Amino acid sequence: MQYYFIPYMGIYEIMKKIKIKNKRLSKYLYSLGFERECSFDENKKEYWLFKKSSELDEALDFYFYMRKKNRQ
Numbered sequence: 001m002q003y004y005f006i007p008y009m010g011i012y013e014i015m016k017k018i019k020i021k022n023k024r025l026s027k028y029l030y031s032l033g034f035e036r037e038c039s040f041d042e043n044k045k046e047y048w049l050f051k052k053s054s055e056l057d058e059a060l061d062f063y064f065y066m067r068k069k070n071r072q
Contacts, residue, residue: 017049
C-alpha cells in the first residue's frame with residue numbers, strides 16, 4: 001500500500017506551523033512581529049498558529065528560559 005501526499009491548504013500548511021494555546025505566549029510572539037492565525041478547536045477553545053522558523057525557535061527558547069529563571 002502506498003500513500004501519496006497531496007500538498008493542499010490544510011494538512012501541509014499545519015505541518016509548517018506551531019500550534020500555541022497559551023494566550024500570554026501568543027501575545028509575546030505577536031509583539032515580536034511574528035504573524036499568527038487564530039483558530040478554534042472542537043471544544044471551541046482558541047489557539048494560534050505561527051509559521052516555523054529559526055527566529056521563532058530562538059524566541060521560544062528565550063521565553064521558556066526566562067520563565068524558568070523567574071520561577072526559581
